[in-house]
Amino acid sequence: MKKxxxxxxTDIAKELKISVATVSRAFNNHPYVKPExxxxxxxxxxxxxxxxxxxxxxxxxxxxKTIGVIIPRNNRNFFSNIISSIEEVxxxxxxxxxxxxxxxxxxxxxxxxxxxxxxxxxxxIISHCLGKNSHKNIEEAINKGIKVIQxxxxxxxxxxxxxxxxxxxxxxxVVLHLLKQGYKRxxxxxxxxxxxxxxxxxxxxxxxxxxxxIKPDTSLFFKNTLTREEGxxxxxxxxxxxxxxxxxxxxxxxxxxxxxxxxxxxxxxxPEDIGIxxxxxxxxxxxTTPSITSVNQNDKEMGRLVAEQLIxxxxxEKSTQIQITIPTIVKYRESTQRL
Amino acid sequence: MKKxxxxxxTDIAKELKISVATVSRAFNNHPYVKPExxxxxxxxxxxxxxxxxxxxxxxxxxxxKTIGVIIPRNNRNFFSNIISSIEEVxxxxxxxxxxxxxxxxxxxxxxxxxxxxxxxxxxxIISHCLGKNSHKNIEEAINKGIKVIQxxxxxxxxxxxxxxxxxxxxxxxVVLHLLKQGYKRxxxxxxxxxxxxxxxxxxxxxxxxxxxxIKPDTSLFFKNTLTREEGxxxxxxxxxxxxxxxxxxxxxxxxxxxxxxxxxxxxxxxPEDIGIxxxxxxxxxxxTTPSITSVNQNDKEMGRLVAEQLIxxxxxEKSTQIQITIPTIVKYRESTQRL
DNA sequence: TGTTTTTATGTAAACGTTTTCATTTATTTT
DNA sequence: AAAATAAATGAAAACGTTTACATAAAAACA
Numbered sequence: 001m002k003k004x005x006x007x008x009x010t011d012i013a014k015e016l017k018i019s020v021a022t023v024s025r026a027f028n029n030h031p032y033v034k035p036e037x038x039x040x041x042x043x044x045x046x047x048x049x050x051x052x053x054x055x056x057x058x059x060x061x062x063x064x065k066t067i068g069v070i071i072p073r074n075n076r077n078f079f080s081n082i083i084s085s086i087e088e089v090x091x092x093x094x095x096x097x098x099x100x101x102x103x104x105x106x107x108x109x110x111x112x113x114x115x116x117x118x119x120x121x122x123x124x125i126i127s128h129c130l131g132k133n134s135h136k137n138i139e140e141a142i143n144k145g146i147k148v149i150q151x152x153x154x155x156x157x158x159x160x161x162x163x164x165x166x167x168x169x170x171x172x173x174v175v176l177h178l179l180k181q182g183y184k185r186x187x188x189x190x191x192x193x194x195x196x197x198x199x200x201x202x203x204x205x206x207x208x209x210x211x212x213x214i215k216p217d218t219s220l221f222f223k224n225t226l227t228r229e230e231g232x233x234x235x236x237x238x239x240x241x242x243x244x245x246x247x248x249x250x251x252x253x254x255x256x257x258x259x260x261x262x263x264x265x266x267x268x269x270x271p272e273d274i275g276i277x278x279x280x281x282x283x284x285x286x287x288t289t290p291s292i293t294s295v296n297q298n299d300k301e302m303g304r305l306v307a308e309q310l311i312x313x314x315x316x317e318k319s320t321q322i323q324i325t326i327p328t329i330v331k332y333r334e335s336t337q338r339l
Numbered sequence: 340m341k342k343x344x345x346x347x348x349t350d351i352a353k354e355l356k357i358s359v360a361t362v363s364r365a366f367n368n369h370p371y372v373k374p375e376x377x378x379x380x381x382x383x384x385x386x387x388x389x390x391x392x393x394x395x396x397x398x399x400x401x402x403x404k405t406i407g408v409i410i411p412r413n414n415r416n417f418f419s420n421i422i423s424s425i426e427e428v429x430x431x432x433x434x435x436x437x438x439x440x441x442x443x444x445x446x447x448x449x450x451x452x453x454x455x456x457x458x459x460x461x462x463x464i465i466s467h468c469l470g471k472n473s474h475k476n477i478e479e480a481i482n483k484g485i486k487v488i489q490x491x492x493x494x495x496x497x498x499x500x501x502x503x504x505x506x507x508x509x510x511x512x513v514v515l516h517l518l519k520q521g522y523k524r525x526x527x528x529x530x531x532x533x534x535x536x537x538x539x540x541x542x543x544x545x546x547x548x549x550x551x552x553i554k555p556d557t558s559l560f561f562k563n564t565l566t567r568e569e570g571x572x573x574x575x576x577x578x579x580x581x582x583x584x585x586x587x588x589x590x591x592x593x594x595x596x597x598x599x600x601x602x603x604x605x606x607x608x609x610p611e612d613i614g615i616x617x618x619x620x621x622x623x624x625x626x627t628t629p630s631i632t633s634v635n636q637n638d639k640e641m642g643r644l645v646a647e648q649l650i651x652x653x654x655x656e657k658s659t660q661i662q663i664t665i666p667t668i669v670k671y672r673e674s675t676q677r678l
Numbered sequence: 679t680g681t682t683t684t685t686a687t688g689t690a691a692a693c694g695t696t697t698t699c700a701t702t703t704a705t706t707t708t
Numbered sequence: 709a710a711a712a713t714a715a716a717t718g719a720a721a722a723c724g725t726t727t728a729c730a731t732a733a734a735a736a737c738a
Contacts, residue, residue, distance in 0.1 A: 006457075006483070008693095008694055008695085009694065009695065010694070010695095018717075018718085019717065019718045019719075020694090020695080020696095020718090020719095021696085021697080021717070021718060021719080021720095022716080022717055022718075024694095024695065024696060024697085025696090025697095025716095025717090028696080031715085031716095032714095032715055032716050032717080033715095033716070033717080034715085034716065034717090037716090037717095051453065051456065051457035052457065052694085052695080053398070053457065053459070053693085053694050053695065054457060054458050054459070054695095055394050055397045055398040055403065055458075055459050055693085055694075055695085056398050056693070056694030056695035056696085056723090057694075057695050057696070058394045058695090058723095059392070059394040059395050059398055059693090059694080059695075059696095059722095059723045059724065059725085060694080060695045060696045060697085060722070060723050061695085061696065061697095061723085062723070064394065066437075066458075073423055074413070074419050074420075074422050074423040074426065075416075075419050075420045075423040077414075077416075080413050080414050080416075080419035080422075081413075081414045083413050083419075083438070084412055084413040084414040084440065087413065087438060087439070087440055088440065088442075091439065091440075091451075091454075096437050096454065096458060097437065097438055097439075098405075098435050098436065098437055099422070099426060099436055099437075099438050100426070100430065100436075101423060101426055101427065101430075103427075112430075114390065115430075115435065117390065118345075118390035118391065118392065118393060119393050119394075119405075119435060120392070120393070120394050144345070257626075282622070283621075283622065283623050284622050284623040284625075284626045286623075287596075287623045287626050287627045287628075288626045288627075288628075289627075289628040347723095347724055347725085348724065348725065349724070349725095357687075357688085358687065358688045358689075359688090359724090359725080359726095360687070360688060360689080360690095360726080360727080361686080361687055361688075363724095363725065363726060363727085364686095364687090364726090364727095367726080370685085370686095371684095371685055371686050371687080372685095372686070372687080373685090373686065373687090376686090376687090391724085391725075392723085392724050392725065393725095394723085394724075394725085395693090395723070395724030395725035395726085396724075396725050396726070397693095397725090398692095398693045398694065398695085398723090398724080398725075398726095399692070399693050399724080399725045399726045399727085400693085400725080400726065400727095401693070679738095680737105680738085681736100681737080681738075682735105682736080682737070682738085683734100683735080683736065683737080684733100684734080684735065684736080685732100685733080685734065685735080686731100686732080686733070686734085687730105687731080687732070687733085688729105688730080688731075688732090689728105689729085689730075689731095690727100690728095690729090690730100691726105691727090691728085691729100692725100692726085692727085692728100693724105693725085693726090694723105695722100695723090696721105696722085696723090697720100697721090697722085698719105698720095698721085698722100699718100699719090699720090699721100700717105700718085700719080700720100701716100701717080701718075701719095702715100702716080702717070702718085703714100703715080703716070703717085704713100704714080704715065704716085705712100705713080705714065705715080706711100706712080706713065706714080707710105707711080707712070707713080708709100708710085708711075708712090
C-alpha cells in the first residue's frame with residue numbers, strides 16, 4: 001500500500017555531495033568522470049537499489065528504449081514464434097517490447113501506429129494487415145525519427161528495411177513438386193494480390209508451370225480468407241460445381257486443413273485423388289493422416305534478423321537500409337506423394 | 340530525417356492565449372473548464388494533430404498506461420492465445436502491453452519484473468516460470484503501488500488476485516474417463532509439484548482413483564520437462580524397463596505427443612494397447628490418428644478475465660482481490676476410447 | 679446591495695533525467 | 709613558471725505533463 005518510490009539520481013548526488021550531472025554521467029559512461037568517483041557512485045547506487053527512470057530519460061532524450069511490434073494477431077503460430085524471437089533479441093539488447101495486434105484491420109493498424117508514436121518508441125517492427133494500402137502513418141513515424149522495419153507482409157513505399165521469406169521460391173518448389181507428381185490441374189487458394197506474399201506465391205505457381213511447359217488455368221485461382229472454414233467451403237464449392245482439379249496449393253495451412261477435412265469427409269483419397277499442399281508449416285501439418293506438405297518459413301530466424309537489423313539502424317547513425325530474403329524450405333509430406 | 344516533433348500542450352496554450360493548466364484540464368475532462376473553451380481546445384488539438392506525451396504524463400503522475408505481461412514463452416499455443424486476448428482487452432481500455440518472456444528461468448523472470456518496475460508500468464500480469472520460489476521482486480512491485488495479478492501458474496503468497504484453470508477437475512475427469520474405459524495402470528507425466536498446476540492435476544488423478552476405489556500406484560508417476568523429446572524418452576524407458584502400464588496421462592500435450600510417437604513407432608496400438616491423454620488442447624491433438632484426448636483450458640477467456648480484473652484493480656481504488664477458477668473442458672478423442 | 683459559494687482560469691512547482699555552458703582543477707607545453 | 713590545453717565537475721535549463729495553490733469571474737444567497 002505505502003507507495004515507496006525508489007531513490008533517484010538527486011538522492012545519490014545529495015548523499016555523495018556531488019552534482020546530479022556527474023552522477024548522470026557516471027551511469028552513461030561519460031569519459032569525464034574520475035574512475036574512483038564513478039566507482040563510488042555505482043557502488044552507492046547498487047547498495048541502495050537505484051533504478052533509473054526510463055520515463056524521465058525518455059522524456060528528456062525524446063527517445064525510449066522501447067520498440068513497438070505490430071502484427072495481425074499473436075495467436076497464429078507464425079507470428080507468435082516471431083514475437084518470441086524478437087522479444088528475446090530486444091531484451092538482450094536492453095529494449096522493451098510493446099506489442100499490438102491489428103486483427104487484420106487497417107484502422108486498428110493505424111491507431112496502433114499512432115499509439116506507438118506517442119509512446120515515443122524508438123523503433124517499430126511491423127507486418128501489415130491484409131488490405132492495407134495507405135502508409136501515411138508510417139511516414140509520419142519515420143518523419144519523427146522513429147526507425148521502422150517491415151517483415152513478411154511489406155510495402156515497397158515508404159523506403160524501409162525489410163525481411164521477407166522467399167515466397168516465390170517456396171511456392172515454385174511446391175508446385176513444381178506437385179506437377180512432377182503428375183498433378184495437372186492445381187487449384188490455388190490465395191488472399192488479396194495487393195499483399196506481397198500472395199502475389200509472390202502466385203508468381204511461384206506460374207513460374208513452376210512455365211518451367212514444366214504447362215499452361216496454367218487461372219480459373220483455378222480462388223481468392224478467400226484462408227481460414228479453415230473458407231478452405232472447407234471453397235473446396236466444397238469446387239467439387240460441387242464439378243470443376244476439374246486434382247490438387248490444391250493453399251497459401252495458408254488452415255485453409256489447406258479445411259480442404260483436407262472436406263476431401264476426407266467426401267470420401268476422396270489424399271494424395272491419390274487429390275494432392276494438398278499448404279504454406280507456413282503449422283505444427284499440425286506434420287500429424288494429420290496423411291501429413292500435409294507445407295512450406296516452412298524459419299520464423300525464429302526471421303524474428304532474429306528483423307530485430308537485429310532494427311537495433312543496428314537505431315544505434316548506428318550511418319547504417320544503411322537493407323532487404324533480406326530468407327530461404328523457405330519445403331517440407332515434403334504424404335499429402336502430395338502419389339508416385 | 341527531419342525530426343519533426345509534434346505540438347505540445349504549451350503550443351496550444353500559447354496559440355489560444357490561455358494557460359497550459361486549462362488545456363491539460365480540457366484533455367482530462369476536468370469539470371472546471373467552460374464547455375465552449377473546451378470545445379475550442381479539443382478542436383484545435385485535433386486539427387493540429389496534437390498527441391499527448393505519455394512519457395511526460397507518466398513521469399509526472401508516477402504511473403503510465405502500460406501493463407507488463409510476463410510469461411514463460413510466447414511460442415506456446417496456450418500462452419500466445421492468452422497474450423492475444425490480453426492485448427485485445429488492454430488496448431481497448433487504453434493501455435499498452437509490454438511483453439516479457441522468462442523462458443522458464445527464475446533469474447530472467449526476476450529481471451523482467453525489475454525492468455517492468457522501472458518502466459513505471461501500472462500493472463503486471465504474470466504466469467511464473469517453473470521452479471520459481473522467491474517472490475521478493477513481486478512484493479517490491481506491490482510496495483511501489485503496482486497492481487499485480489497472476490494466472491495459470493500462481494503462488495499463494497504474496498496476496499494478489501489470480502485466475503486459474505480448474506486443473507484438478509479437468510485431470511480428475513480425464514482419469515475417471517480412462518478408468519471407466521478399463522485402463523487400470525495409468526502412468527502420470529508431470530512437472531515439479533511445487534508448481535500449482537501439476538500439484539492440482541495430480542490431486543485430480545488421485546481423486547479419480549479414490550472415487551473408483553482403485554489404489555493408485557505412485558511408481559507410475561514420472562516427473563519430466565513435458566517436452567516432446569522427454570515424452571518420447573520417458574515412454575521408451577517405461578516400456579524398456581517392462582513397467583506394467585496401459586495408459587498415459589500427461590500434464591502437457593507435447594509430451595503426450597512424444598509418447599504417441601514412440602508407441603506408434605514401437606508398433607503398439609492406441610487406444611487398444613495403450614490409452615493417451617494430454618493437457619492443453621494444442622491444435623495438433625485434434626488431427627493425429629488417433630486424435631488425442633486432452634483438456635481444454637479456454638485460453639481466450641482466461642486472458643480476458645485476467646486483463647479485466649487487473650484494470651478493475653487499477654482504476655477502482657477500492658476493488659477487492661479475487662480468485663477466479665475457470666472450468667476446464669475435456670475433449671474426449673480417439674486415443675482413449677477403447678470400448 | 680453586499681457576502682458567500684461555486685465555477686473557471688492562471689501561476690508555478692514538480693516528476694527524474696540529460697546536456698549545454700560555465701567553471702574549476704589537473705596536466706601538458708613553452 | 710606562466711600559458712595553454714585537457715580533464716573533471718557544477719549550475720541550470722529543458723523535456724511535456726499534472727496539480728496544489730492562488731486568484732478571478734460568475735452564480736447563488738442573504
